[in-house]
Amino acid sequence: MNVSAALDWLFSTQFFGIKLGLDHTRKLLAAADADRTDATVVHVAGTNGKGSTCAMIEALARAQGYVTGLFTSPHLVEFSERIRVNGRMIPPDALAEEISCLKQLTESWEQSPTFFELALAIALRHFRKSGVNFIILETGLGGRLDATNAVPKDIAVLTPIGLDHQQYLGDTLAQIAAEKAAIIAPGKPTVTAVQHPEAMAVIEQTARDRHSPLTVARMNGETPRPSLPGTHQRENAALALEVMRQLHALPSPSGAAAALSKVQWPGRFERLAAPPLVLDGAHNEHASRVLAATWKEEFPGQKAALVFAASADKHIRDMIPVLREITGEWHLVSCSSPRIMPAEELAALLTELETGPVFIHPTLPEGLHAALSSPLPALAAGSLFLLGDLKALLSHAEKRSTVQ
Structure with a gap:
């Protein structure tokens, strides 16, 4: 199956809609041999700034010599934008191979995996084959029942939370924050951006309940200015830097500044x-x-x-x-x-x-x-x-x- 035919099949699975829950995701990842990784896993949720923050974390990790895998959504033009190793999109041949494998694996299943679950499985298989040792996963929707939450993580990251996707996540800021804060893993560290007090209260309580050390990342005069314009991007940079500090993988000040000065992220000013x-x-x-x-x-x-x-x-x-x-x-x-x-x-x-x-x-x-x-x-x-x-x-x- 060539890449065009493979993508035709993958995109046809959108008709199965969005299924919030993790049991089917875990079944797919286990069957696809995509449920085990020796890589450091960073899991990012929030309402705004997720993509930019993921790109900055990825740049800092590469500056430290890691082989990085970045999974984001949605794509703007090409599906391959979602899956990158060291900044390079998954090649067409590799994409076709992974989709063909998953199609053969799941075509007899009574309940087909969703488009997003399949995309995640493709990414994790590609990362393993590419020798990735540092993975950044961006949630697709919410956090608690998002497919990415089926992947064990080393650190949870929360970008600014606001009102969005209320039909799935709840009508209040507290309800939405609870869905997103549910990516916090027991005993693992959490880093959050400065939040609205209503959202912060939920994050703090969730972190306490799960015995997760919580750090609030704050921009200061020493925060490097990234290539992406706007004060909010310096705040995203402060968040990315704090994530790497918590993982004991922070580059030198000059290395971090150099990495952030080259970050590009499409569609953000x-x-x-x-x-x-x-x-x-x-x-x-x-x-x-x-x-x-x-x-x-x-x-x-x-x-x-x-x-x-x-x-x-x-x-x-x-x-x-x-x-x-x-x-x-x-x-x-x-x-x-x-x-x-x-x-x-x-x-x-x-x-x-x-x-x-x-x-x-x-x-x-x-x-x-x-x-x-x-x-x-x-x-x-x-x-x-x-x-x-x-x-x-x-x-x-x-x-x-x-x-x-």
């Missing part, structure tokens, strides 16, 4: 030169506030021509007043995800909230062209699906859409 465009995956209120603050730092006194699309299940009404602070023009577009709110509905909401000029474009290329033709600097934000579509458009690549 990513500045393209041609065309001149900023991409940011701000998809909830907290992320929108971070984006607005970073925009004001990077483009002082300037508003944006914003290419915007957002998933209907997000709290778009809470995002809009924040984004209005930095937006001079709204360019509404459709994208490949069925979860995206129709542009006409979004336009009505924007008009109701008196946001300024709103333009509806029949296609993404037309919306992008209009924003780039504006005298204002161009920004695309609101959904990772939008960013993936834009990247595929600009690179003339085929994109396989996913909701997981």
